[in-house]
Amino acid sequence: MNAAATQLEIDRDKGDFKYEEHHKYDAGVGLNEGTIDYICDVKGEDDWIRDFRKRALKVFEGKPMPTHWATKDLENIDFSKIRYYLSGDNRTKKSWGDVPDEVKETFERLGIPENERKFLAGVEAQFDSEAAYSNIKDAVAKDGVIFMGSTEGLMEHPEIFKKWFGKVIPTGDNKFSALNSAVFSGGSFIYVPPGVKVSHPLQAYFRINAENFGQFERTLIIADEGAEVTYMEGCTAPKFDTATLHSAVVELVAMPGAKIEYITVQNWSSNVFNLVTKRAIAHEDAVVKWIDCNIGSRLTMKYPGVVLKGRRARGEVMSIALANEGQHQDTGAKMIHAADETTSNVISKSISVGKGRSTYRGQVHMPKHLKGCKNNTECDALLINSDSRTDTYPAITVRGGENYVQHEASVSKVSAEQIFYMQQRGLSEAEAMSLSVNGFVNDLTRQFPMEYSVELKRLIELEMEGSVG
């Protein structure tokens, strides 16, 4: 195996395996106040968290499904049939040796130990509700960097956690952020002290292993003044007959001059509803960059956002979505300009294969009396088959005269001449197609960390198999 190939091996077939469930704690099916009490009791949470969860449950119950703008497929989620909390032993294991064998085997197949040993600074792996294994290299911990499951973060560092928890994404932001606030469990908590630049990316894996299970991780990353951190997450799930639900809330806080890069490779199996709320606050001179690749899931609805709160803050979203047969990738970006001279950049590329459907939804907001704000949005869609579908729905509001916004979108297909040219040189039609598609996303993947761009290239090759003809 070459160096690149040993990285994140999470192609769909690799993820499609499951282990016997031995859940010590199981909140049962359905959601009510009792479910929340159960979760709080198991986790030994403070009363303020219990109150927070119960308030969120009310908000969740009160909010209608957003089907007036989103897909009707959401109505197929039966909230009464979902299991909201499962865990083996809810204490996170610190040493690799303590991790149960079958959990280890899962991660082995996902290639985590390799990564961990080689150059990743720390790994947090979430298996159903709780983090199963968590470790962070001494070098990182020495600088005062905190990297742990959010459950532990809440207990061990409440002074930092409480200050930002639910502040970037309030409970009532949308129906699914309310659901997450009611039943959240697991996820990562990262705090990077002022001036510390974490040289290697921190990494987490999320995996759904049980049928009818909903995973609701909650991630909070705070980069203090002048700090820098890169975080990567990957997601997989085996295929079950019934749909599973993943509804995460991710909050990022970039203090003045801080830099956060958040990378996601989402490869859920094609029966997962992936409804995620991700948002960042960028203070003065801070930079937040979301890199978001959506390959898996049945329906993904995810619009990473940046609230540009401080002068000269910058927000970026780079996303690649691949919608195959039976999939709907409804992704996009939100840029809320709230200070002078803030800039944002959104580049989105989507590929629709077979009857797959990809959608871009964007929002750019520049309120009154801001000066020198700029936004650039580019969305390109590639349609592979004649019944593939793509939609683009941006919303741009600009007040005042000293700001500049541009938005461009295009739709195209793979050029027949290109394919013909490559076939002339001995490539099969499928190989030619795969090369073309990789060419389409190339200018974006080049900006990704090397191991992710290699992984993505392989995922695209796999997805393109059999799409021609």
Next chain:
Amino acid sequence: METETGLENPIEQAFQNHIDGLDTAPAWWREFKRQSIEAYANLPMPSRRDEHWRFSDRSRLETIEGFSFENSDSAKIPQGYTEWSNITSNETAGLTFVDDRLVERAPLPANLIEAGVIWLPLTKAVQFHGDLLKDYFMKQQADLGSEKFAHLHAAFVKSGALLYIPKGVEIGNPFTVFNWSSLSNGTIFPHTLVIAEENSKASLVEFHGSIGENPALSCGVTHLFAGVDSNIDYTLVQNFNEQTLGFQINSNVAGRDSQIDMHSIILGCQQYRSETHGQVKGAGAHVDMRSMVLTEANQEIDQRTLQTHAAPNATSNLLFKNALMGESKTIFSGLIKVDETAQQTDAYQTNRNLLLNRSAEANSLPGLEIEANDVKCSHGATTSEIDDDEVFYMLARGIPKPVAQELVVYGFFEEVLDRIADDTLAESARQMIRSKFHQ
């Protein structure tokens, strides 16, 4: 206020009076209107959750039944409706309405009558060409949010113009329709229906304006049908006073190898909602839609467009340009829909907003829904202020800043005005823009 038996509300009473006044209209027409007023009453007002009304100020919609829907026949006809009568160079024929009453008519030349061209106010068209109207009148459903107001239009419409061009007839000079409103809290329902048969060609210019400064409601509909290989060129100039509330619901259907050019020059109204659905139904058709909007003070111009491609090898092109002054607001929401069967489609959509004041607000919602893969589709939207370099260049040559700004705006709109084939019409539009700068 109401007795126990339940007095009809004013709009129902006005509708009854309207029906009673239709002495010459056939029974089907009355029935159609009855169904329309019912449909109007049954549909709810657009709600906050309605995506078609995102960013729109819906508060004034609730007030529309406060306007008078009563017949204006007894009111005195005011002067002033000839103001823009030379809006084009040489008109073929014309109709002028004030408060929905026909006040002037430039008749159709005899040779065109012989050729089978029909050019009639709606009241006459209903009487003599009922079959044609049954096939075409209000046959395109409003589908961009104003369904309720389209039914209101159908219930009360009485004036309006029907233009029918038979097979093979080509007419160079434009037809003109003037719709004026003058009464305080009055209502007008301009209707324009153009049917171009195979290999025919025609152009029509429609003007909407106010005599005086009375607030009014205008609720208009324009439907264009372009048959095989035909050509329709349509221009709407909307120059109501800034007290008026306006709705304009447009739809055009392009048949095989036909061409439709639609130009909108929008300057007036306190609040104006315009919906345009361009439908490519025949292979090889070409639809071109261009619009320019100049707003000031607290005007809100809300434009929603839809380009649907249901046939292959066709092109549609949309360019909407807005320049905003004062505390005004514009909304552009556009969607291109390409069906699975509409391969080799070229569809473009461009929205450009020029902010001339820091309190102005431009909203842009450019959308695409593409289900065919062999297409070229793109949209672009930009919003910015005037380029400093351009203004600096002129300042350096002694041109004062307000003049420089004005010049830039003229230049900005030329991309739309340039495409208007009739020079007099384009010049009339420029004059109206100028007078908006120098009130």
